Amino acid sequence: MAKNNKTSQKKTALPKAFQPTTDADIRLIDFAQLLVRVPSVTALNDDDLGPSRETLDLVEDFVKDTGAETHRMSFSGGHDKWDYEVDNLYVEWVIGNPDKHLCYIGHTDVVPTGDDEKWSRAPFGGEIIDGYLYGRGTTDMKGSVASFTGAVKDLIERSETEDLNIRIGILLTTDEEWAAVNGTRKILDWLKSEGKTPDAFIVGEPSSHDEVGSHIKLGRRGSLCGTFTAKGVQGHAAYTELFENPNRALSLALTILNSEAWNDGNEYFPDTNFEAVALDSGDFGATAIIPGEAKALWNFRFTHNQTPEELDAYVKDKLKNPPEWAKDHPDFDKLDQIEVVSNIDTASVPYYSEPGDLADAASDAVKTVKGDKPVLNGSGGTTDGRFVQDYFPDAEIIELGLPERGGCSKHAEPPADYSKKGGMHQIDERASLEDMVILRDIFKETIKNYGQQQKHEQRKPTGKHAGNDNHRTAGKRKP
Numbered sequence: 001m002a003k004n005n006k007t008s009q010k011k012t013a014l015p016k017a018f019q020p021t022t023d024a025d026i027r028l029i030d031f032a033q034l035l036v037r038v039p040s041v042t043a044l045n046d047d048d049l050g051p052s053r054e055t056l057d058l059v060e061d062f063v064k065d066t067g068a069e070t071h072r073m074s075f076s077g078g079h080d081k082w083d084y085e086v087d088n089l090y091v092e093w094v095i096g097n098p099d100k101h102l103c104y105i106g107h108t109d110v111v112p113t114g115d116d117e118k119w120s121r122a123p124f125g126g127e128i129i130d131g132y133l134y135g136r137g138t139t140d141m142k143g144s145v146a147s148f149t150g151a152v153k154d155l156i157e158r159s160e161t162e163d164l165n166i167r168i169g170i171l172l173t174t175d176e177e178w179a180a181v182n183g184t185r186k187i188l189d190w191l192k193s194e195g196k197t198p199d200a201f202i203v204g205e206p207s208s209h210d211e212v213g214s215h216i217k218l219g220r221r222g223s224l225c226g227t228f229t230a231k232g233v234q235g236h237a238a239y240t241e242l243f244e245n246p247n248r249a250l251s252l253a254l255t256i257l258n259s260e261a262w263n264d265g266n267e268y269f270p271d272t273n274f275e276a277v278a279l280d281s282g283d284f285g286a287t288a289i290i291p292g293e294a295k296a297l298w299n300f301r302f303t304h305n306q307t308p309e310e311l312d313a314y315v316k317d318k319l320k321n322p323p324e325w326a327k328d329h330p331d332f333d334k335l336d337q338i339e340v341v342s343n344i345d346t347a348s349v350p351y352y353s354e355p356g357d358l359a360d361a362a363s364d365a366v367k368t369v370k371g372d373k374p375v376l377n378g379s380g381g382t383t384d385g386r387f388v389q390d391y392f393p394d395a396e397i398i399e400l401g402l403p404e405r406g407g408c409s410k411h412a413e414p415p416a417d418y419s420k421k422g423g424m425h426q427i428d429e430r431a432s433l434e435d436m437v438i439l440r441d442i443f444k445e446t447i448k449n450y451g452q453q454q455k456h457e458q459r460k461p462t463g464k465h466a467g468n469d470n471h472r473t474a475g476k477r478k479p
Contacts, residue, residue, distance in 0.1 A: 017131030018434035024154050025437050029133065032146035032436055034058050035108065036135035037126040042109040042178040044084050052174035055108035055142075056089040059172060062149055066156045068093050073190060075182035082179030088187050089172045092196075093152060095451070096165035102358070102450055103169035103191075103198040105184060105384055106145045107176035110137030111425050118427045132406070132415070132422075132430040140424035143431040144204035144401040144439065145172065151443035160444070166451035169198060176384050184384040188391040198392060200358040200450065202443075203385040203399040206424050208374075210408045212435040213366040213442055216359065217399035218268050219378040220385060222350030224300040224308045225277075226315070226342040228253055230334070234292035243290040247281055249334040250294040256322050256335075257298070257315065264305040269352055269378040272302040304352040312342035348382035351389055353397040357453050358446075362398055365445030369438060380404075400446075402439060407432035 020026045035058055040051040060070050069092045076085040113123040113136050121127050123136045133143065152168055155161050171191075173183030191198070208215040230250040235243025254276050262272040281294035300311050319335045326332055355376055366374045385397050406422035406429065408414045415421075421428040 018432070018437075019131070020433060020437065024150070028146055028150040028436060028440055029128070029433055031058070031062055031150065032133060032138070032143050032431075033126040033128070035142040035146060036133060036138050037124055038108075039124045040109050040137070040174065041112050042175055043086075044178065046085060049085065049087060052109060053087050055174065056087060056172060059089060059091065059108075059145070059149060059170075063091055063153060066093065066153050071190075073187065075186040077182070078186075079179065079181045082181050084175075084179075084182070086173065086175040086182035086186075088174065088183060089170075090187055090191070091149075091170040091172075093156070093168045095156075095161045095168065098165050098167040100165070100200075100451065100453070101167040101169065101196065101198040102200050102202070102447065103171055104148045104202045104204055105171045105388075106141055106148070106204045107173050107183070107384070108137075108142060108145060109174045109177050110140070110142075111177050114427060120428055123429075128433065130415075131433050133433060133436070134428060134430045136429050138429050138431040139206055139402050139404065139406055140429070141204050141206065141401055143436045144206075147402075147436050147440040148202070148204055148443050151440045151447065154440070155444055155447060160448065161451075164448065164451035166447070167196075168447065169196070173384070180384060180387075185387045185390075188387055192391050198395055200356075200396040201385065201388050201392075201398075202358070202362075202446070203383050203397065204401045205380075205383045205385075205399050206401045206404040207380075207399045208403045210403050210405055212403055212407060212432075212438050213370050213374055213400075214372075214403075215379075216362055216366075216374045216376050217378055217380065217385075218355055218359065218376055219304065219352035219397070220350060220380055220382050220399070221270065221272070221301045221303055221378065222306070222308070222386070223348040223382055224302065224311050224342060224344070225346070226298055226312070226340065228296045228298065229339040229341075230294045231337065231339075232290070232292050232294070235290050237288045237290050245290050246292070246294040247290075248331040249338060250279075250281070250296055252326060252329050252331050253319055253335060253338055254296060254298075256318055256326055259323070260318070262303075264303045265378075266352075268355075268376050269303055270301075272300060272306055275299050275301075302350060304350045306350070308342065308344045308347040308349075312340075312344060315342065316340050349386045350382075351386045351397065352378060353389075353395075355398075356396045358396045358450055359398050361449035361453065362400055362442070362446045364449050365442045368445050369441045400439075400442070402431050402435055406430045407435040 020029050038054050040055045043049045043052045071090045073088050077083045126135045175183040230246035232246030233244035257274045265271040278297040282291040422430045
C-alpha cells in the first residue's frame, strides 16, 4: 500500500482573548457592563426617563467614595419641537491647589437597537465573549465613560495625585444622540453661571478606526442638510410636447454643486464637501411616465471656515449664477426655478481647536501607554464638542475615545464580521475589554501630564468663521 505523503497542516494557536485580572481592571469592566445593561435610548418622553436616570445613578454610586462633588440637573423647554426633559450630571474633584481645570464631556444615552432579531445576542445583555463586551452603546460611548471615571478613581485610590494641582470635571448628559437641546449645552451654561471655567475639554467620543489611541480629534466638521425641488409637467415619455422633465434641471443643479471642490481645511481638517444623499423622482413601475416633480436631499460637511448661512447663500447663488459651462445646457433657464431649502435651524456647527497643552499631554500619554504617537485630525461626524466655544472660547478641546469599529484586540483574532457589525450604531455593537483598560490608562497619563504642566497663556479662540471666499472650482467643463 502506498504511503500517504500528504503533510498535515498544523494551525498556529491564537493567543487567548484578553481577560481582566487586576482588581482595578475587573472593577472597570464590571462598571462598563452595568452601564451597557441599562436600555438608555434617548428619552423623548417623560415615561422613558427611568433608564436615563439609572445610568447617572450608577456613575454617582461608582464615585461616591472618591471625594467627588456631584450635581444632578434636569432641563426642559427651549425648542418648539424638542422640548423634552433631559437628566444630566456634573461630577468634580479638586486636587491640590488647582490652577487648571480639565473637563470630560460624555453621554450615556444610546441610539435605538434597530431590528433586535438581527442581533446575535441581547442588545442590552452586556455579555462578554472572546474579550469583547457586547451591547448597544458600548463603543458610543459607555465604555469611554467607564474608562475616564475609572481613571480618576484609580488616580485617587492609588495616591497618584500628590504632584497634581488640578480640578477635574465630568459632564454627562442623557441627550446627545437626538436633539441635544437640554443636555451638554445647558450644563456648559450652568458651569459658566457657577463661575467654573474649564481650561480644556476631553470629548470621549470614538476617535479612531481600529486601534485605540491611534487618533486624537481636534475638532469636527459641521453638517447642513437641505433639499432641491424641481417642478415639471407629467406626461408620456415618447411625446416631448406633453411633458416637462424636472429630472433634467435637478441633474444639472447637482452636477454644478458636485463640480465645486473646496480648499478650506488645514493639515488636521478635511475640506468642505457637498454630497447628494437621496433622490425622489418618478416610478420604477411606470417606465413611460415622466414625473411632475423631482427632489434631492443634499448634505454639506463643512469646516470652521464656513457657516450654514453662507452655504445657503452660496447654493442659491450657484443656481442663479451658474458657471459658464452650465449655460450651454438646454435646461439652464430652469435652474432659478428650483426651490432650495436649507435646514439651517437643525445644522450642526463645526469647531476646530488648535493643538496645545492638552493635545501634547494626551499625545505623550498615548506614547507612554502604547509606544506610538497618535495622529491628530478632525475627521468624523459631529459631537457635543461643537458647543464648547460658545461658552468657553479660549478652552482647548480634544476628542479621545474607543475605536469606531469596535476595536481589534491584539490578543485574539478579529471577529469574522468585523467592520460589518460591532461598530458604533451597528448591529452587535461591542468594545474590546483590553481597549477599555488601555483607554483608562491613557486617560490617567493624560490627567497626570496635564496636571503637572505649568499653566500657559490662553491661546486665541480658533472656532471663528472666516467666510466662504476660499473655495476653488474643480473644473470648468461641459456636462
